[in-house]
Amino acid sequence: MSVAAPAQALAPNPLREGLEQERVPDASCLVIFGASGDLTGRKLLPALYSLAHDGLLPAGQTIVGFARPDYSDDAFRMAMREACDKFARTRPVDDAVWENFAKGLFYVQGDFGDAQAYARLNQKLQECDRTRGTSGRRIYYLAVPPQFFPVISELLGAEKMVTDPESGGPFTRVIIEKPFGHDLQSAKELNRVAVTTFRERQVFRIDHYLGKETVQNLLVLRFANGIFEPFWNRQYIDHVQFTVAESIGVEKRGGYYESAGVSRDIIQNHMLQLVSLIAMEPPVAFEADPVRDEKVKVLRALREFPKGHEQENAVRGQYSDGSVLGEKAIAYRKEPNVSPDSNVETYAAMKIYVDNWRWADVPFYIRSGKRLPKRVTDISIHFRPAPYPLWKKVRGVQTMPNVLAIRIQPDEGISLKFDSKVPGPSVRTAPVTMEFRYATSFGAEPPEAYERLLLETMLGDSTLFARRDEVETAWAWLDPLLAAWASDARGPDLYPAGSWGPESADVLIERDGRKWRRP
Amino acid sequence: METAVTSALDPLRSDVAVDPNAIEKNLAELWRASKEVADEALTRAALWNVVAHTCSQATHTQASEVLGRASATVPQRTIVVRSEPAAPPQIESWIGANCHLVGGGKQVCSEEIAIVAGGDRIHRVPPLVNALLIPDMPVAVWWVGDLPNEHEEYVLALLEPADRLIVDSVNFDSPADLMLVDRVSAKTTTTPADLNWVRLEEWRQATASIFDPPDMRSRLETIRRVRVVAGTSGSDYFGESVEALLYSAWMSAQLGHHVDAQAKVEGPRGVIDYVIERRRQEKSVGDIAFVEIRFDDGSCASISRDREKGVLVSTVDGVVSMPDAVTRAIAANLDELIVRQLKRARGDQVLLKVLPVASRLARRVAG
Numbered sequence: 001m002s003v004a005a006p007a008q009a010l011a012p013n014p015l016r017e018g019l020e021q022e023r024v025p026d027a028s029c030l031v032i033f034g035a036s037g038d039l040t041g042r043k044l045l046p047a048l049y050s051l052a053h054d055g056l057l058p059a060g061q062t063i064v065g066f067a068r069p070d071y072s073d074d075a076f077r078m079a080m081r082e083a084c085d086k087f088a089r090t091r092p093v094d095d096a097v098w099e100n101f102a103k104g105l106f107y108v109q110g111d112f113g114d115a116q117a118y119a120r121l122n123q124k125l126q127e128c129d130r131t132r133g134t135s136g137r138r139i140y141y142l143a144v145p146p147q148f149f150p151v152i153s154e155l156l157g158a159e160k161m162v163t164d165p166e167s168g169g170p171f172t173r174v175i176i177e178k179p180f181g182h183d184l185q186s187a188k189e190l191n192r193v194a195v196t197t198f199r200e201r202q203v204f205r206i207d208h209y210l211g212k213e214t215v216q217n218l219l220v221l222r223f224a225n226g227i228f229e230p231f232w233n234r235q236y237i238d239h240v241q242f243t244v245a246e247s248i249g250v251e252k253r254g255g256y257y258e259s260a261g262v263s264r265d266i267i268q269n270h271m272l273q274l275v276s277l278i279a280m281e282p283p284v285a286f287e288a289d290p291v292r293d294e295k296v297k298v299l300r301a302l303r304e305f306p307k308g309h310e311q312e313n314a315v316r317g318q319y320s321d322g323s324v325l326g327e328k329a330i331a332y333r334k335e336p337n338v339s340p341d342s343n344v345e346t347y348a349a350m351k352i353y354v355d356n357w358r359w360a361d362v363p364f365y366i367r368s369g370k371r372l373p374k375r376v377t378d379i380s381i382h383f384r385p386a387p388y389p390l391w392k393k394v395r396g397v398q399t400m401p402n403v404l405a406i407r408i409q410p411d412e413g414i415s416l417k418f419d420s421k422v423p424g425p426s427v428r429t430a431p432v433t434m435e436f437r438y439a440t441s442f443g444a445e446p447p448e449a450y451e452r453l454l455l456e457t458m459l460g461d462s463t464l465f466a467r468r469d470e471v472e473t474a475w476a477w478l479d480p481l482l483a484a485w486a487s488d489a490r491g492p493d494l495y496p497a498g499s500w501g502p503e504s505a506d507v508l509i510e511r512d513g514r515k516w517r518r519p
Numbered sequence: 520m521e522t523a524v525t526s527a528l529d530p531l532r533s534d535v536a537v538d539p540n541a542i543e544k545n546l547a548e549l550w551r552a553s554k555e556v557a558d559e560a561l562t563r564a565a566l567w568n569v570v571a572h573t574c575s576q577a578t579h580t581q582a583s584e585v586l587g588r589a590s591a592t593v594p595q596r597t598i599v600v601r602s603e604p605a606a607p608p609q610i611e612s613w614i615g616a617n618c619h620l621v622g623g624g625k626q627v628c629s630e631e632i633a634i635v636a637g638g639d640r641i642h643r644v645p646p647l648v649n650a651l652l653i654p655d656m657p658v659a660v661w662w663v664g665d666l667p668n669e670h671e672e673y674v675l676a677l678l679e680p681a682d683r684l685i686v687d688s689v690n691f692d693s694p695a696d697l698m699l700v701d702r703v704s705a706k707t708t709t710t711p712a713d714l715n716w717v718r719l720e721e722w723r724q725a726t727a728s729i730f731d732p733p734d735m736r737s738r739l740e741t742i743r744r745v746r747v748v749a750g751t752s753g754s755d756y757f758g759e760s761v762e763a764l765l766y767s768a769w770m771s772a773q774l775g776h777h778v779d780a781q782a783k784v785e786g787p788r789g790v791i792d793y794v795i796e797r798r799r800q801e802k803s804v805g806d807i808a809f810v811e812i813r814f815d816d817g818s819c820a821s822i823s824r825d826r827e828k829g830v831l832v833s834t835v836d837g838v839v840s841m842p843d844a845v846t847r848a849i850a851a852n853l854d855e856l857i858v859r860q861l862k863r864a865r866g867d868q869v870l871l872k873v874l875p876v877a878s879r880l881a882r883r884v885a886g
Contacts, residue, residue, distance in 0.1 A: 010736055015773050026731070094830075095828065
């Protein structure tokens, strides 16, 4: 690692006070490894362009694509312009903003394992330091499969392209995309490799769910309002449901999905992040480590799957032929790059417990799947019924428990269901809903998750990123179930595409006298 | 998300008696009737009480149209007041609704109440407005046109329940208007907001971006001269140079410069020369046309507007090497400015710092 003289802390720019863009990072070189891939064109460059469009990137911000295909700078710019034309949130692309943005867009051709390519890359970055004022600040985005991570990491270190944060010199940060391993052992290995070149605080593990406005709003809902937290515990809450449903199948990702399944793809990361945010204790500050400390405590408190009975509270499913939104949908086993006798789960439902004082014996029902009737992510808090049924002898009165529903996507918002008297001379009740919708209240398109996460990386705030212990604790909890499923010849229960999952998932919750909420 | 906008004001409009209870009752009937005829779910929504104060048929129509469109983004109870002291003494009122289609075929509707008063009946307007506000919802009073600084009492009566006073200082005919807004801020709990200040945001953003790089931050202390060019129609109307004045006041307030009663400005290294120039131009009268910031060492930074490309271009010469920056020009039509004001949940604390400085610096423009 290179060592530079310690830098003095700089006072904030007083002219930024009160501006919408109150925090603008220092200009840096953002290197995207795997710049010719799908993620770069569909998400990363459109997100970076939208940040530039909104005035959130500093003058001099530089983006360098690094990949195997042989592009010139201009060809890369042209390809990225096309990508932004298609995928940027802020469309149509503003020519003047693009023109200036594209001046900071470069491309270096090379193999991930070729040391000489790194020397060329380093040369380009140093040139940008001189011409664009990036002053040695680096962000490396590894938009590559995890197997390339060790070699990229090693060669960045070998070429002295990583600055130790302890030196006080310009920052170096690295962004890693999920999957963060395939199980606990592989996750530990990935993390071990990471810290041979980088320190943990330089590593930004992206779980794009954490970049979603509504996910961030979970913390605001809980901790910026006085009315919810007193009821947010086992005394008042009967159970909590989490649904992450997708209407699409595996599409072109059959090969990847065969080695992952919904548990690795969604539950180990996105779903457990949502569970942590709902169940966590108030952090001492809204800062990276206090927030992540509380989240990891929830993961540590997850009740282990009982040895030998791992599947008692878990159901797995796989979609068969059916139809979604009126369109015929083929079975998972007929999808391209999927084994015709695959046992990979495209659906999972579990009843889990957070064993701590706040949540003792409150079941959290979680479910996620592909080829479900619609795309929706929804959390519902089901409160206990009123302690005494005052109208139990009155016909027409059937009180329902209150439900606080938090819609993460789409049509983001929060609703509260409660009973109300139906107008008229007799006492009759009906459930009514009080709704808050982002679109109605704020009327603005929220920024894409990647915009927020890229900006936070540039600013050096890792609150919205997964920490090493979070990732490893989540794997440690899930691994026994995955192992049990892998050794169970029965395979997943089939469900028709377009349904809400296998019947066994309904049984899982109905045997407790509850029902899945229709999100 | 709005997928389409429809103004349903006319079909839902009806005349009502000028009695707050009658108005509320008629509103309730209006909603019930429109729910019955609506094919899809209809939601009544409001985040703000917005009271627009106008003084002519033309400005009344303008305010009603602007707020009708704004309610698509910021649902609100709109009360448009037309107050004409010279008109015959009478008062009348009518109600309507602004409906907008949102995702899923749903309609979100906001209500509009119009109150027209003439002669001495105008004094009945503030209590009537007061009675018609939705409780527990913030109140913005949009004063359309120039502030009647000669009727400060009437202004303050109407502002009594207001959380925010929205003005457009491009309409101000004298520094006294600016001082009145500053007094509102100092004496009441109403926070002033200025559409001209919103127009200035792109210039503030472009200026801030010049000083974002660490190398440039230390040069803030070495500023010697700030020259702001205001585009004017050729007249010496005060409002046309207020945006430039606010810019100067903002720089000075944020950098901790001291501005004395004679509008002399001093920074940590001595006197700083703030120059506001007028330049005649055909379009965008009142807008800033150019900014130049000179430093101790003779180098300078400048910001100019590239109208064709719709951006502001910042350039820095001298000791620091940094690429030019562009800041996207922000739409400055009235609809957009109002929406941006109403989207701010809280008053702008920076404007509160700037107003007294602007009042002092106003001598440089008015004098």
